Amino acid sequence: MKRLVAGILTAALLTSAAGAVSYDPEAAGTSAPTATAVSETVSESVMAASLTAYPATMTVMLDGKQVKPVGYNINGNNYYKLRDIALILNGTTAQFGVTWDKSTRSMNLTPGSSYEAVGGELGAIPTKNATAQTCNETVLINGIKASLTAYNVDGYNYFKLVDLGDALGFDVGYESQTRTVVITTPTVEQPTPETPEETPEEPETPAEPEPTPSVSAIDGKLKIWIDPGHGGADSGNVATSAIPFDDYWGVHHDGNTKIYEKDFTLAVSLMLRDKLEAAGVEVRMTREDDSTVDATTRKQLFSTEGGGYDMIFSVHQNGYSTSTPKGAELLIQVAYENGGAGQEFGDLLKQEYTSLGQDWRRFVFQRSSSDPSKDYYFVLRAAQEGGALAFISEFCFMSNADDQLWLLYTENLDKQATAQYNAIMKYFETHPY
Numbered sequence: 001m002k003r004l005v006a007g008i009l010t011a012a013l014l015t016s017a018a019g020a021v022s023y024d025p026e027a028a029g030t031s032a033p034t035a036t037a038v039s040e041t042v043s044e045s046v047m048a049a050s051l052t053a054y055p056a057t058m059t060v061m062l063d064g065k066q067v068k069p070v071g072y073n074i075n076g077n078n079y080y081k082l083r084d085i086a087l088i089l090n091g092t093t094a095q096f097g098v099t100w101d102k103s104t105r106s107m108n109l110t111p112g113s114s115y116e117a118v119g120g121e122l123g124a125i126p127t128k129n130a131t132a133q134t135c136n137e138t139v140l141i142n143g144i145k146a147s148l149t150a151y152n153v154d155g156y157n158y159f160k161l162v163d164l165g166d167a168l169g170f171d172v173g174y175e176s177q178t179r180t181v182v183i184t185t186p187t188v189e190q191p192t193p194e195t196p197e198e199t200p201e202e203p204e205t206p207a208e209p210e211p212t213p214s215v216s217a218i219d220g221k222l223k224i225w226i227d228p229g230h231g232g233a234d235s236g237n238v239a240t241s242a243i244p245f246d247d248y249w250g251v252h253h254d255g256n257t258k259i260y261e262k263d264f265t266l267a268v269s270l271m272l273r274d275k276l277e278a279a280g281v282e283v284r285m286t287r288e289d290d291s292t293v294d295a296t297t298r299k300q301l302f303s304t305e306g307g308g309y310d311m312i313f314s315v316h317q318n319g320y321s322t323s324t325p326k327g328a329e330l331l332i333q334v335a336y337e338n339g340g341a342g343q344e345f346g347d348l349l350k351q352e353y354t355s356l357g358q359d360w361r362r363f364v365f366q367r368s369s370s371d372p373s374k375d376y377y378f379v380l381r382a383a384q385e386g387g388a389l390a391f392i393s394e395f396c397f398m399s400n401a402d403d404q405l406w407l408l409y410t411e412n413l414d415k416q417a418t419a420q421y422n423a424i425m426k427y428f429e430t431h432p433y
């Protein structure tokens with residue numbers, strides 16, 4: 001029994017290490033694992049165990065269209081038949097081929113190749129529980145051993161969908177309200193817009209009046225702590241601007257081609273503060289100017305004083321080493337991975353961000369590798385220790401030319417802050433504070 005438990009623990013650690021990862025290393029206070037977490041660890045190291053596999057009944061959407069891969073829920077995670085996933089991804093930017101080498105009992109996945117169906121794919125959705133055996137075959141990606149959690153059910157291999165996504169470059173999200181698994185393949189990179197006029201136009205509706213929250217009910221009671229990411233000596237993400245740009249403070253950085261995350265996080269945070277205060281909310285700010293607040297100070301503040309606030313909202317903008325990733329992410333405390341307050345607020349913020357026309361990437365729940373019961377991101381971890389609900393918003397990627405247009409215009413920064421304001425007010429309409 002002991003060995004079995006150890007095996008399951010190992011699997012849990014492996015899968016959390018390969019799980020969702022934010023691209024903003026500064027938000028973590030330590031360097032984040034790379035997105036394609038294909039390590040040398042092999043599935044054979046996980047000892048054989050047989051588990052109950054429950055038919056996966058969630059709706060699965062691929063790039064906006066419903067698909068029906070055969071899947072099981074094993075140990076609380078969704079596993080889908082490898083060849084079903086390969087077939088539905090055929091023709092997308094995330095397509096991959098599957099070949100089987102009998103002599104070495106290894107499966108080779110070739111990202112970018114089209115998948116050749118062998119028959120039997122996309123069969124009937126199972127209705128009965130089955131038994132899952134640990135998959136002992138070696139999995140290679142382009143010939144290199146990959147660490148992917150897999151089980152064998154009735155002779156077919158089922159892979160953990162988020163692992164496949166991380167290894168093969170597609171996103172896997174989950175919408176708890178509709179019980180929908182959302183698979184998103186990367187878009188083909190768009191050419192850099194030459195003029196700001198090419199910004200996706202916002203609908204030309206007249207400015208809507210701010211929603212009138214019940215000020216009397218909120219006044220002096222609701223307490224929000226806004227944390228503008230980075231500051232001072234810590235610039236956060238730095239990117240090259242697609243257009244000549246004076247930052248929010250009228251400062252030119254490096255001949256006004258460089259833009260700093262710390263400036264945008266502060267600008268949005270100040271706008272959010274003003275909106276909340278106008279509605280009678282008591283607001284605390286980690287910083288209100290370009291001062292440096294190091295990670296140690298933030299940890300100390302959130303863990304000792306966070307409990308006095310109804311929410312800590314940390315404002316960041318994302319960045320990555322390539323220009324491909326774009327869209328909004330919300331980092332949520334792992335305590336809400338299976339729903340609850342964190343996910344409920346996340347759904348509201350997602351609704352607000354997407355209604356602006358911004359792409360949605362995903363919710364991120366990232367566990368500490370040294371203590372999987374805790375959050376990986378220090379802001380979320382320290383807030384949890386202090387008893388506070390906390391979020392890290394990554395509205396857009398500074399490293400993507402389209403996405404950074406969300407930052408280069410004051411009115412777009414205001415839209416971001418308004419979306420955050422709306423989500424916070426809506427959330428506390430139905431939650432105690």
Ligand SMILES: [Zn+2]
Nearest residue numbers: 026229236316
């Ligand atoms: Zn950041």
